Amino acid sequence: MAGTYVDNYxxxxxxxxxxxxxxxxxxxxxxxxxxxxxxxxPDADQHGKKITLxxxxxxxxxxxxxxxxxxxxxTSDFPGQFHDYIVAKAIALGYERKPEQLPLAQYFHxxxxxxxxxxxxxxxxxxxxxxxxxxxxxF
Amino acid sequence: MKLxxxxxxxxxHHSELGVTEIVKMINxxxxxxxxxxxxxxxxxxxxxxGNNAQRYYALDESILEIKSVDMEGADGSADHVNIPKLVGRxxxxxxx
Numbered sequence: 001m002a003g004t005y006v007d008n009y010x011x012x013x014x015x016x017x018x019x020x021x022x023x024x025x026x027x028x029x030x031x032x033x034x035x036x037x038x039x040x041x042p043d044a045d046q047h048g049k050k051i052t053l054x055x056x057x058x059x060x061x062x063x064x065x066x067x068x069x070x071x072x073x074x075t076s077d078f079p080g081q082f083h084d085y086i087v088a089k090a091i092a093l094g095y096e097r098k099p100e101q102l103p104l105a106q107y108f109h110x111x112x113x114x115x116x117x118x119x120x121x122x123x124x125x126x127x128x129x130x131x132x133x134x135x136x137x138x139f
Numbered sequence: 140m141k142l143x144x145x146x147x148x149x150x151x152h153h154s155e156l157g158v159t160e161i162v163k164m165i166n167x168x169x170x171x172x173x174x175x176x177x178x179x180x181x182x183x184x185x186x187x188x189g190n191n192a193q194r195y196y197a198l199d200e201s202i203l204e205i206k207s208v209d210m211e212g213a214d215g216s217a218d219h220v221n222i223p224k225l226v227g228r229x230x231x232x233x234x235x
Binding site: 046049065 | 140141142143145148149152153156158159161162163164165166167168169170171172173174175176177178179180181182183184185186187188189190192193194195196197198200201202203204205206207208209210211212213219222223224225227228229230
């Protein structure tokens with residue numbers, strides 16, 4: 001493989017480093033050669049090699065009624081326990097249009113904010129459960 | 140909860156709004172929720188185009204933030220291994 005070499009000092013197999021970065025709505029992938037301080041694009045040796053991106057995504061949008069793919073039975077990407085908070089935000093957006101009902105908008109915005117906090121906790125725990133603190137007891 | 144139930148819940152407060160408008164508001168809510176909670180995680184794959192020495196690959200609009208990247212054969216083995224994120228950008232730009 002281009003860019004690989006044997007480190008004669010440590011007698012270990014080593015490679016230059018492949019790195020990634022983002023720029024102009026694209027991901028850049030190149031091999032960094034720290035000795036020459038240069039970046040090299042993938043060449044024929046890497047052609048067809050798989051890149052796997054792990055990422056946070058936006059929620060899939062519901063299609064509107066004038067679309068052929070509109071479905072009343074479509075469901076949100078979020079787990080069911082968070083759907084109420086999505087609805088709360090939509091209700092708040094509706095109340096924002098009525099100046100006399102801004103307090104109601106505020107109420108539903110706060111409900112949404114509570115949902116954001118719960119959602120962040122859920123995402124942080126990644127379904128692995130909470131860390132439980134066990135208090136030591138001196139016998 | 141199905142879309143129909145969500146729309147009906149909003150209509151209990153805003154009976155004057157049409158379905159299209161409510162769906163738009165639900166979509167706005169969903170977008171903000173996904174951006175702020177970073178709850179939805181996915182993985183996707185693509186192939187490197189080494190024959191054209193392609194360095195940049197367009198990102199899908201649905202991607203909010205890349206968590207990590209694996210590359211097949213990055214360490215000389217056949218494995219898919221994690222590659223590090225570059226801090227900043229290469230000094231010499233290449234637009235391929």
